[in-house]
Amino acid sequence: MAQFTQSEKDVFRTAPFFKGVPADVVFRLFDIGDAVHFPKNTHVSAIGDTVDPVFFVMSGLLRISACSESGRRITFLLVKRGEPYNLLGPYLDCGRFLEAEAARPTRCLRIQGNQFMTFVTDHPVIVPNILRWIGIGLDSANSRILDLMEKKVENRVMRVLSTLYEKFGTPLLFTSQEISEIAGTTPESTLRTMGQLRDMGIITTQRGQIRIHDPAALKNIEFGSLKI
Amino acid sequence: MAQFTQSEKDVFRTAPFFKGVPADVVFRLFDIGDAVHFPKNTHVSAIGDTVDPVFFVMSGLLRISACSESGRRITFLLVKRGEPYNLLGPYLDCGRFLEAEAARPTRCLRIQGNQFMTFVTDHPVIVPNILRWIGIGLDSANSRILDLMEKKVENRVMRVLSTLYEKFGTPLLFTSQEISEIAGTTPESTLRTMGQLRDMGIITTQRGQIRIHDPAALKNIEFGSLKI
DNA sequence: CCGTCAACATGACGGCCGTCATGGATGTGG
DNA sequence: CCACATCCATGACGGCCGTCATGTTGACGG
Structure with a gap:
């Protein structure tokens, strides 16, 4: 299917997340996923949803946020072009408390959870990349906790x-x-x-x-x- | 080597972290690691260290904390029996800002980073467990950020x-x-x-x-x- | 039994920042 | 071009909580 242009695919080739992963493995993702578009300020997922699919942003910007019962909202993450979202979702059965929305008009590659897990087991070369990405996110979350103490x-x-x-x-x-x-x-x-x-x-x-x-x-x- | 008693090994068999992993795979960890003991209030690692090895607590308690330059200290995590620490360390080359110390006299199984990575690639069955564990940790960190907002x-x-x-x-x-x-x-x-x-x-x-x-x-x- | 230290407990004060209020500036649609 | 919504900007007030200070209790060693 011709859902993706070559220049879009090149976005992934040069994305930091995929560093060190062979190009043919990266391009396999386009075969098992489909393109979705979110207009500005629409929801990708709502609070409590069990978000199954993994998203890769091809253009635009996703905002991942949550809000406390007192109504205050906090933004955890801004996902830009070439970056993944919900990498761990397929492995967690519980519903998360996060919501994701398009901060701008956003085009994504969407991959269903079980297809993504199959992909990972078929191509374990990507496991270190996933762990590295999550590790950075975890350190970042801890940094923010320290920040809030200050x-x-x-x-x-x-x-x-x-x-x-x-x-x-x-x-x-x-x-x-x-x-x-x-x-x-x-x-x-x-x-x-x-x-x-x-x-x-x-x-x-x-x-x-x-x-x-x-x-x-x-x-x-x-x-x-x-x-x- | 007879570093570990059978009852210690059984701790791992029933640990939530290893749920679903075959016992023989779990026990392989004892072959590639060694036992280390930390008296109470001693440091497992200091701030800025590039913590390479992965630890599994066999008894006692590890406290993972950090402190800001104003001297305030915050505890991120308490690692109890059967739980892993620094799962992601081998995959991150950068030094972390965390420090780990023994909150009580603590006995650990220590596995060098490259040996752990080899183990993971040899036994990919454990990858979902790692991702699940990290995912829980990430959600927990985000919860604490929300808490601090309140x-x-x-x-x-x-x-x-x-x-x-x-x-x-x-x-x-x-x-x-x-x-x-x-x-x-x-x-x-x-x-x-x-x-x-x-x-x-x-x-x-x-x-x-x-x-x-x-x-x-x-x-x-x-x-x-x-x-x- | 006592000296010492760490932890518990509680009061007083002050500053940061969240809340509310008001007004002005800027962009947008009909 | 005007109405309206949204965002920017700033002042005033009050409460929460971090800091300091003081005293008490319990643990431990010699």
């Missing part, structure tokens, strides 16, 4: 901006609401911090976008970067 | 007590210091919360141990309304 909202916002800069470059197309949901705070506090950063000439802001002029200044604090 | 220290302490009760039963042999490092707060706040729980007859406390009389009450989230 309780300094300013530091959290700065680290979020720094991390997003490393992942997406500049300008960052996010609202203060989105930033605050990643940093684990409120839009007001985020705006206050960004106001200070603006006064220092480190960033400039417009509606829905943030230009970072001095990335080094954002890293001035603390160790370790989170993988968002 | 910001109510009382709820965090109660949830910690509830979780520890499910894992270790009663009485819990932990000090307020240890509880606070798991809950992400201070010993004082922990003691204050436990004081209220004591007044309600939910727990009783002695030096270094906590008896839980009403586990269900700890799961009650509407603590704030009860307090008034």
Whole structure:
């Protein structure tokens, strides 16, 4: 089937996740999966769903988030082009508490859970990649826990901006609401911090976008970067 | 070599982590690893170490923690008998920021990283178990992030007590210091919360141990309304 | 039996930040 | 071009909890 163009397939060839995996093995994924499109702000999966399929983002952006019973929402992960989502889903029978939605119009390669597990057992060469990816995610989650202990909202916002800069470059197309949901705070506090950063000439802001002029200044604090 | 008694080996046979793995595969681990003992409060690994070997706890308890530069320490994980630690270490080349120490006198099975990776490729039947275990850990980390958003220290302490009760039963042999490092707060706040729980007859406390009389009450989230 | 230390317990204070409120700026659709 | 929604921006207030301080209790060794 001609669901995927060659340039789309090349996205996977060069994706960090697939590093070291032979190209023919990678391309096998296109045979066992199909393409799905999600318009902006639509749900890929809702809370409590037992998310079975594995997704690979071909273009766009997925936001993985959860919300507590008090209504506060936090974003755990932003999945961009070439990255996988729900790698572990097929192996966990329990329903997760996460929800996934398209932060922008997003095109994905979707692979059913049992097909993915078959793929893994047939091509064990990919196992180290999976473990490596999950390991990075686990370290990142632990970093964020440490972050939240520190309780300094300013530091959290700065680290979020720094991390997003490393992942997406500049300008960052996010609202203060989105930033605050990643940093684990409120839009007001985020705006206050960004106001200070603006006064220092480190960033400039417009509606829905943030230009970072001095990335080094954002890293001035603390160790370790989170993988968002 | 007769490093391990039969009863020790049986610990693994019945361990949840190894569920579904044939016994002869499990026992192969004893051939490629060796026994190590850690006295109480000694370090298994320090911060920044590239922890290569995988550990399985045979008796005792490992505490996996990290501390921020402000000196605050947080405990991520308590590894008890039959549970693995550092499953992903062999696959990650970077140094981690965690440190592991023996919370009690602890005896472990230690397997060098490359030997463990060889074992995994030779016995792929264990891969789903690894992924499942890591997946649970990842969900748990995300839950804690959500918890920290909630910001109510009382709820965090109660949830910690509830979780520890499910894992270790009663009485819990932990000090307020240890509880606070798991809950992400201070010993004082922990003691204050436990004081209220004591007044309600939910727990009783002695030096270094906590008896839980009403586990269900700890799961009650509407603590704030009860307090008034 | 006593000295010492670690842990328990509790009170007081202050700062951070979440909440609410208000107003202005910007983009969008009819 | 205007109405409206959304986002940005900033001020004021109040509560939670981290910090410090003080005293008590229990454990352990000689």
